[in-house]
Amino acid sequence: MQHLCWLVLAACITPLHALALTAAGGQRLALRPSSRSPALAMGAVRQVTTEEFEAELQDCATPILLDVFAVWCGPCQLMAPEMDKVAEHYGDRCRVLKIDADDEAEVADTLQVRGLPTVLLINDMSVVMRAEGALMADELKEIVD
Amino acid sequence: MAAAEAQYDLLVIGGGSGGLACSKRAASHGKKVAVCDFVKPSPPGTTWGLGGTCVNVGCIPKKLMHQAALLGEGMTDAESFGWEVAAPKHNWETMVGNVQGHIKSLNFGYRSDLMSNGVKYYNAYATFLDPHTVEAVDKKGKVTKITASEIVICTGGRPRYPDIPGAKELGITSDDVFALKSPPGRTLVVGASYVALECAGFIKGVGYDTTVMMRSIPLRGFDQQMAGLCKTYMQEHGVAFIEGAVPTAVEATPSGAKKVSWKLADGSVGSGEYDTVLFAIGRDVCTSAIGIDKAGVKLSSNGKVPTVNEQTNVPHIYAIGDIIDGEALNPPSATTELTPVAIQAGKLLADRLYAGKSALMDYSMVATTVYTPLEYGAVGLPEEEAIKLHGEDNIEVYHSYFKPLEWTLPHRGDNVCYAKLICLKPEGERVIGLHVCGPNAGEMTQGFAVAIKAGATKAHFDDTVGIHPTVAEEFTLLATTKRSGDSAEKSGC
Ligand SMILES: Cc1cc2nc3c(=O)[nH]c(=O)nc-3n(C[C@H](O)[C@H](O)[C@H](O)COP(=O)(O)OP(=O)(O)OC[C@H]3O[C@@H](n4cnc5c(N)ncnc54)[C@H](O)[C@@H]3O)c2cc1C
Numbered sequence: 001m002q003h004l005c006w007l008v009l010a011a012c013i014t015p016l017h018a019l020a021l022t023a024a025g026g027q028r029l030a031l032r033p034s035s036r037s038p039a040l041a042m043g044a045v046r047q048v049t050t051e052e053f054e055a056e057l058q059d060c061a062t063p064i065l066l067d068v069f070a071v072w073c074g075p076c077q078l079m080a081p082e083m084d085k086v087a088e089h090y091g092d093r094c095r096v097l098k099i100d101a102d103d104e105a106e107v108a109d110t111l112q113v114r115g116l117p118t119v120l121l122i123n124d125m126s127v128v129m130r131a132e133g134a135l136m137a138d139e140l141k142e143i144v145d
Numbered sequence: 146m147a148a149a150e151a152q153y154d155l156l157v158i159g160g161g162s163g164g165l166a167c168s169k170r171a172a173s174h175g176k177k178v179a180v181c182d183f184v185k186p187s188p189p190g191t192t193w194g195l196g197g198t199c200v201n202v203g204c205i206p207k208k209l210m211h212q213a214a215l216l217g218e219g220m221t222d223a224e225s226f227g228w229e230v231a232a233p234k235h236n237w238e239t240m241v242g243n244v245q246g247h248i249k250s251l252n253f254g255y256r257s258d259l260m261s262n263g264v265k266y267y268n269a270y271a272t273f274l275d276p277h278t279v280e281a282v283d284k285k286g287k288v289t290k291i292t293a294s295e296i297v298i299c300t301g302g303r304p305r306y307p308d309i310p311g312a313k314e315l316g317i318t319s320d321d322v323f324a325l326k327s328p329p330g331r332t333l334v335v336g337a338s339y340v341a342l343e344c345a346g347f348i349k350g351v352g353y354d355t356t357v358m359m360r361s362i363p364l365r366g367f368d369q370q371m372a373g374l375c376k377t378y379m380q381e382h383g384v385a386f387i388e389g390a391v392p393t394a395v396e397a398t399p400s401g402a403k404k405v406s407w408k409l410a411d412g413s414v415g416s417g418e419y420d421t422v423l424f425a426i427g428r429d430v431c432t433s434a435i436g437i438d439k440a441g442v443k444l445s446s447n448g449k450v451p452t453v454n455e456q457t458n459v460p461h462i463y464a465i466g467d468i469i470d471g472e473a474l475n476p477p478s479a480t481t482e483l484t485p486v487a488i489q490a491g492k493l494l495a496d497r498l499y500a501g502k503s504a505l506m507d508y509s510m511v512a513t514t515v516y517t518p519l520e521y522g523a524v525g526l527p528e529e530e531a532i533k534l535h536g537e538d539n540i541e542v543y544h545s546y547f548k549p550l551e552w553t554l555p556h557r558g559d560n561v562c563y564a565k566l567i568c569l570k571p572e573g574e575r576v577i578g579l580h581v582c583g584p585n586a587g588e589m590t591q592g593f594a595v596a597i598k599a600g601a602t603k604a605h606f607d608d609t610v611g612i613h614p615t616v617a618e619e620f621t622l623l624a625t626t627k628r629s630g631d632s633a634e635k636s637g638c
Contacts, residue, residue, distance in 0.1 A: 070249065070250065070253060071246065071249075072246035072247065072249050072250045073250065101253055102194075102249050102252070102253065105256065108253075108256075109256065109260065109266075112260060113257065114257040114260055114261055115257065116253065
């Protein structure tokens, strides 16, 4: 349990279409239709941009486990291999994605990310679980299950 | 597309040291608050995230790079303490990468802080449309019209360029140096402000040939005896100084270097080739491009904002931080342009506006430290100011040179470090100025600043038992007055 120092596990149900991807100006980001098949690289963690994330959101077939991280964040590096394990474990049953909080700051703001790493479980365009702080693969799986 | 509109109790223009502190405090009092922060790229194109000057291109990166230089010095000293180390090599890219990584983490922290405090953040440039309304434009050109009952302006300042050919095209400033992708190489620093000397100090300290070009005196506004000690130490540690000179042109050479021409006070001219030319000749406040006339706010001739208790001439518009006119304060203050000053002023203002408090910002006796290779810490008046204000007869100056114990094994200079207390005789030798050149000057000065704020006299210092062995204990041992003419130097072995 050594990495759980900042763990805040909150089963807050935030519907993303209600909350919406709101840009800093209060304007709703358009949810563009998916331009690429999200089913390409199942079983591995995929890093996404804002646009790609929006496209993924539209696809409600499988849940999304999203890791919001930054390159300067030590605990994020610690958790990266754990995310790999999780992605491998679920294969095409769960999309395991990560997004850089510096490069895609609007997404991080919209998702109310206040500490890194933040892991979000998104189902049907809603955030159903969130946890802050580095987690081990087992703990990440608990979130998904 | 019509501009979006939003309405707040308080709008803060500028998300730097002052603005962030003020906005969070106001929100904590239950107010609806927004912050606009936008960084216009520097002429070479450097830009950065939320947090203002201090975090991105000021205090934070400069202290980290100063530390890089100190570590180099420490590694040289290490040999005399028995460490057998290969000659150290410095990697500029690693330093810049790690410093920038840390800054990004701070940027993230500020964003998340605003979120947690319920402050709305607009990453957009604000200009006044009228005294209660600004237009905020983000980097995609999206416009939001924001109205607010009260507005705090804290737009800070940016480095000034000299008006000479090639300056903007070929030169850089402190806005760029902390993010320089490749090593600076042979560097010319133009200016003798604290920013100039600090940059020259760490650039030399991590291994690059460094020259400082100064027009007149070093560290204007600071105690000149102390400024002299800082400069001498730099000279003795290999920083070259071209004195009494102003640059006249910068040109690119075929080899990709920069040829700088200058003019000396006696009319003669000179020139030299450098890889990097860094201008640190002063800063201009950002009050000229924010439509301040539409708000009706009056400015001093230097563009700064005259304030009384942070209030401008327009009752619902306030100013804090670097943009306020220290000269126009009562009493005038030379220490307005410091991060903790902006923060304190911002918090107190929010407390007065929204929490019924009455505490006012006290701009006097603010401690500060210059991170030159030999650090210089100061609280209160420079000696020349004290004499001007109170008369030479009413001032007693106690002083001493000293050598930190840690410097003895590596045989670093005698009589390099120096401490002085400036005391006001008619008030029982109350300390009105404390100055120290030595290692960890900032750490020392911070503690003494509390005592001085509380009205400490020379007798309080004398009654205090020192901590041995420290550098700071020197202040409990000061026995020589300047008036006596006795030597303040310590003799060798
Ligand atoms: C090289 C250097 C080293 C320094 N070292 C120290 C130190 O060691 N200790 C110390 O105490 N101080 C230091 N300072 C000074 C310190 O950085 C400043 O005093 C402090 O940042 C001032 O805070 P501020 O809130 O007034 O403005 P800033 O921190 O400058 O913030 C102003 C912000 O407003 C933004 N802005 C401007 N106009 C607009 C607009 N129209 N709309 C939206 N946003 C706008 C700017 O981009 C900026 O982000 C240093 C400064 C420099 C340059």
